[in-house]
Amino acid sequence: MTKPLRPALIGGVLLAVLGSLCPFLWFVLTSFKSQIQVEAIPPTWWPDGSLGFYTSALSEHRLLYYIRNSVIVAGATTVIALVVATPAAYALARLRMAGKAWILGGLLCVAMFPHIVIAGPVWQILERLGGLNTHWGLVLPYVSLTLPLAVWVLTTFFHELPFELEEAARIDGCTTWQALYRIVLPLAAPGLFTATILTFIYAWNEFFFALLILTDPEHQTLPVGIALFQGEFTMPWGEIAAASVIATLPLIIIVLLFQRRIINGLSAGAVKG
Amino acid sequence: MAGLVLRHIEKTFGRTPVLHDVSLEAGDGEFVVLLGPSGCGKSTLLRIIAGLEPQTRGSVHIGGRCVDALPPSDRDIAMVFQHYALYPHLTVRENLAFGLKMRGKPKAVIQARIAETAALLEIHDLLDRKPRELSGGQQQRVAMGRAIVRKPRLFLFDEPLSNLDARLRTSMRVELKKLHRRLGTTMVYVTHDQAEAMTLGNTIAVMNHGRIQQIGRPDQIYHEPGNPFVAGFIGSPPMNMFEGSYRLHQRELEFRAGELTLRVPFQAHDLVGADSGIATLGIRPEDVTFEPPESRHVAVAGTIDLIENLGGDSIVYLVIQGQSLVARTSPVLRQHAGDSVTACMKNFHLFMNEIRIPWPSS
Known part of the structure; x- marks a missing residue:
């Protein structure tokens, strides 16, 4: 790298990091402010460290309900999507079959549909099935929307694993299933982590379908719940900020814990292991 | 008793024929080398013997028993792969133990076999390492070890030395020869390297375009090549x-x-x-x-x-x-x-x- 380019690159990186962190920092700060500080003009930067918004978000706005609903929906989505995507991806990576490229391309197309396009049909289907205002009614479209990505990530991963390993396992006495769970899955762990986290994050953050399908507050997930904190005449900024921090925390923890594995997962296929 | 008998093996991939009427017989304890240029079908033949690939026609007999209907695990064979195929997430010890464990051998037997194999190949220092912590030559040894530890009736080698540098290859060749003498088990060895074929084999089967061109002792193949292909393929520089x-x-x-x-x-x-x-x-x-x-x-x-x-x-x-x-x-x-x-x-x-x-x- 040439020398004059370095400061420019570092500056660019800093700008990007600060730019994306700024809103997050602002609502973290806001969440620790008092009601007076929130409404102060000119705005105060540094909060006085009050936890008032957290307690009121939890007690008055039923935040725990929303968290529970989100855990159920995102958890179920992730488990189902992974259980379906793993064998599908394995088959796509390993079997000699016609039209493999079409299947993978088709999956990609499905993943790219704008949500608004399928909103109507999804709503109608769920209405017929009685899935409106139920958790499974939300899990169903989430699974079908996250499957393409999960299948893609896992297919790339399985593809990278030398087939010789499975043949060696078969000679060593494994059946196809034994070879899959004793040899292939442990080695594809980074891919599984990546797919798991991407799926979970999607289901945890999704707003549009959650708003459409869940009108009953009993079943609403975090993003919808937080959005509906807003009253007819009030905008409880502090509580919204506190709830957002709580909603974001699990994702940050997961991503930090598995950062290395995710990077491995996303760069699979780019570099030869 | 015959270690390995191949009768009229044919193989087609889709419509492409890759093996034509291949018949071969190897006595018990014999070291057979399948030699030929890349794409001649020698690896496919080895995979058919292993059961990793079904033949289109013909039959495979190992130790006097027809194994056509048996999966690789029941054929009593061990295979050393070109890229070693060591399980990356397992230690050397676990790699060696894997096949025995899958066959439900008792722990004491597994431990004894691993100790025996490690001594034979001088890999006891490596037992607790992962494959990625080993050099190419060491990985090669472990791959051999994983085959030996099972005490199979037939060993299959798929160009096992092709990833080593020239010097290591020569020394592994010598070791492999000694190993064969010591174990006395039938071995089938695929290579495109004529020096390996000439030094290792009791019998060489030269292959080209999916057909066996000539089967014979190394000196026969060298001194009395059966056709111009064999004559040109064996010897350096070529005839x-x-x-x-x-x-x-x-x-x-x-x-x-x-x-x-x-x-x-x-x-x-x-x-x-x-x-x-x-x-x-x-x-x-x-x-x-x-x-x-x-x-x-x-x-x-x-x-x-x-x-x-x-x-x-x-x-x-x-x-x-x-x-x-x-x-x-x-x-x-x-x-x-x-x-x-x-x-x-x-x-x-x-x-x-x-x-x-x-x-x-x-």
């Missing part, structure tokens, strides 16, 4: 081949290829067929010398085009009567490029219609 026409005289065969005319001592009654025709004449580079000719030699004047000095010996590129001829001489030749020399040739190989014509013993 000199002249395409031309022959005419039989009473005690000699006159061979013409372009401007080149060679008169080779020959007994006419050895040749079944016509007195004249089209043929291929071959001479190994090591059968071309620059010493004064003896009675059975054929001497031809030529010029040296180029000399490659290899230290112990040299490869000499000559032009004789408009044809090029390669010679391998030892010790190193004193002449220079451009010098005129007399090349003396012996041990000719004659092929007609792609088949070797036996030469009278000379």
Whole structure:
């Protein structure tokens, strides 16, 4: 790298990091402010460290309900999507079959549909099935929307694993299933982590379908719940900020814990292991 | 008892035939090498023996038992793969134990077998490492170990030394030979390297285009190649081949290829067929010398085009009567490029219609 380019690159990186962190920092700060500080003009930067918004978000706005609903929906989505995507991806990576490229391309197309396009049909289907205002009614479209990505990530991963390993396992006495769970899955762990986290994050953050399908507050997930904190005449900024921090925390923890594995997962296929 | 018998094996991938009517028999304890250029079907044949690939027709017998219906795990075989195929997430010890564990062997037996194998291959220091912490040569040893530890009836090797550097390859070759002597188990070894084939095999099966070209002992394959392909494939540098026409005289065969005319001592009654025709004449580079000719030699004047000095010996590129001829001489030749020399040739190989014509013993 040439020398004059370095400061420019570092500056660019800093700008990007600060730019994306700024809103997050602002609502973290806001969440620790008092009601007076929130409404102060000119705005105060540094909060006085009050936890008032957290307690009121939890007690008055039923935040725990929303968290529970989100855990159920995102958890179920992730488990189902992974259980379906793993064998599908394995088959796509390993079997000699016609039209493999079409299947993978088709999956990609499905993943790219704008949500608004399928909103109507999804709503109608769920209405017929009685899935409106139920958790499974939300899990169903989430699974079908996250499957393409999960299948893609896992297919790339399985593809990278030398087939010789499975043949060696078969000679060593494994059946196809034994070879899959004793040899292939442990080695594809980074891919599984990546797919798991991407799926979970999607289901945890999704707003549009959650708003459409869940009108009953009993079943609403975090993003919808937080959005509906807003009253007819009030905008409880502090509580919204506190709830957002709580909603974001699990994702940050997961991503930090598995950062290395995710990077491995996303760069699979780019570099030869 | 036969260690391995292949009967009329055929294989097609889709519509592409890759193996044609391959039959082979290996005695118990024999070391068979499948030798051929890449794409000749030798690896496919090995995979069919292993059960990793079903044959289209024909049958495989291991230790006197037909194994066509058996999966790889029940064929009592072990295979060493080209890229070793060690399980990356398991330690060397677990790699060795894996096959025994899958077969439900008791722990004590597994431990004893691992200790025995580790001693044999001198890998006890590596047992608790992961494969990625090993050098290529060490991985190779562990891969062998994983095969040996199971004590199978038949070993299959798929170009196991091709990923090692030249020096390591030579030393592993020697070790493999010793190992075979010690274990006395039937081994089938796939390679495209003729030096490996010549040094390791009791029997070599030379393959090309999905067919076995010749099966024989290494010296047979070398001294009596059955067809021009085998003649050209075995030997380095390759055999000199002249395409031309022959005419039989009473005690000699006159061979013409372009401007080149060679008169080779020959007994006419050895040749079944016509007195004249089209043929291929071959001479190994090591059968071309620059010493004064003896009675059975054929001497031809030529010029040296180029000399490659290899230290112990040299490869000499000559032009004789408009044809090029390669010679391998030892010790190193004193002449220079451009010098005129007399090349003396012996041990000719004659092929007609792609088949070797036996030469009278000379």
